[in-house]
Amino acid sequence: MERKSEILCFEVSQEHPTIPKSEILAVTHGEIIEEYPGVLIVKVENPDYKRLQELGMCYRVSKILGSGDFHDICEISEEIPLSGSFRVRAVRKCEDISSSKVEREIGRRIKKKGLKVDLKNPDFEIRVILTDKCHLGIKLFECARKEIIKxxxxxxxxxxxxxxxxxxxxxxxxxxxxxxxxxxxxxxxxxxxxxxxxxxxxxxxxxxxxxxxxxxxxxxxxxxxxxxxxxxxxxxxxxxxxxxxxxxxxxxxxxxxxxxxxxxxxxxxxxxxxxxxxxxxxxxxxxxxxxxxxxxxxxxxxxxxxxxxxxxxxxxxxxx
Ligand SMILES: C[S@@+](CC[C@H](N)C(=O)[O-])C[C@H]1O[C@@H](n2cnc3c(N)ncnc32)[C@H](O)[C@@H]1O
Structure with missing residues (x-):
């Protein structure tokens, strides 16, 4: 079977500094690429999305489509082959750029391709993770954590x-x-x-x-x-x-x-x-x-x- 590797962004709970990372590595056997409080970027071979949805310490998982500086991800955003409605959410970890500026600019570029903005119930969500780089991703799913903590x-x-x-x-x-x-x-x-x-x-x-x-x-x-x-x-x-x-x-x-x-x-x-x-x-x-x-x-x-x-x-x- 051909192995497919993906770069995934895990937005994790900060109620413990090391358990969320241990949980992700036990389920994915992946390789950590970047790590910030509340965010882990991991290279995963053949990810099993169903199992990832069942993490106890993770809020959501996105697939990274490209990384670089702000200019790079603006260009990448114009190439995303999607249709329907969308919204953009930026998560700021340490980049000196304002998240609302990023959301507006990426949103403007995607909208130019004829897609509709829907802030409440979009067909897909673009997530931008701002660390010392900019990562552009598409949200795959919310994890079961909300139900677990209930x-x-x-x-x-x-x-x-x-x-x-x-x-x-x-x-x-x-x-x-x-x-x-x-x-x-x-x-x-x-x-x-x-x-x-x-x-x-x-x-x-x-x-x-x-x-x-x-x-x-x-x-x-x-x-x-x-x-x-x-x-x-x-x-x-x-x-x-x-x-x-x-x-x-x-x-x-x-x-x-x-x-x-x-x-x-x-x-x-x-x-x-x-x-x-x-x-x-x-x-x-x-x-x-x-x-x-x-x-x-x-x-x-x-x-x-x-x-x-x-x-x-x-x-x-x-x-x-
Ligand atoms: C910390 S509690 C476990 C809590 C459990 N995780 C739960 O969800 O309720 C420890 C349990 O060990 C049991 N226990 C104590 N001595 C034991 C022994 N020698 N063999 C088996 N169970 C024992 C107690 O009755 C108690 O229910």
């Missing part, structure tokens, strides 16, 4: 405090590199917040929780296979999952109790055992667990997120 955890059929926001759950499912129809396990599944996001993107979900009330409750939220059990002794065969994504139970004190250290350590070995070779586990904790990681895991990324004064979340991206 799913407040307390509005799920079954709720228990301590659930991560759905956009973070979606992002870490994507960071696990799980693909359509593959098996994803959460061995501390609680209400099923992570599994819920995985099901929305067609993964086969498996959850374990030691508390029966959590498993009975989670069954109201998700369709996957849910088992009452202990993460220290998972009821699954070796190498049976394509990904493990989990938010570990948090201890209250700032240091690990012996009991919690035993739980974390044994659960990590079990996760290692049930995960397929070369696949990823994404683990969320509220403390540093580097010393507990089984030696055969490679730590690929660590993202820290200060949720509030007394809660720092650590996102461990591990490869078996």
């Amino acid at each position: 799913r407040k955890p307390h509005k799920m059929r079954f709720f228990h405090p301590g659930v991560m926001l759905p956009q973070f759950s979606r992002a870490i499912v994507n960071i696990s590199e799980v693909k359509n129809g593959e098996k994803l396990l959460d061995p501390f599944c609680g209400t099923g917040g992570i599994l819920y996001e995985a099901e929305r993107i067609r993964m086969r979900t498996f959850g374990v929780d030691v508390q029966p009330k959590m498993i009975f409750g989670a069954r109201k939220n998700i369709l996957g296979e849910l088992v009452i059990g202990d993460a220290k002794k998972l009821p699954f065969r070796d190498s049976s999952f394509h990904a493990v994504v989990s938010d570990f139970p948090y201890g209250r004190s700032s240091s690990l109790s012996d009991e919690q250290e035993k739980l974390y350590s044994e659960a990590l070995w079990e996760i290692h055992r049930v995960l397929k070779d070369f696949r990823r586990a994404v683990i969320v904790t509220n403390r540093d667990i580097k010393e507990l990681l089984p030696p055969l895991f490679r730590l690929e990324e660590l993202h820290k997120h200060r949720v509030h004064k007394s809660l720092m979340r650590y996102f461990w991206v591990l490869r078996k």
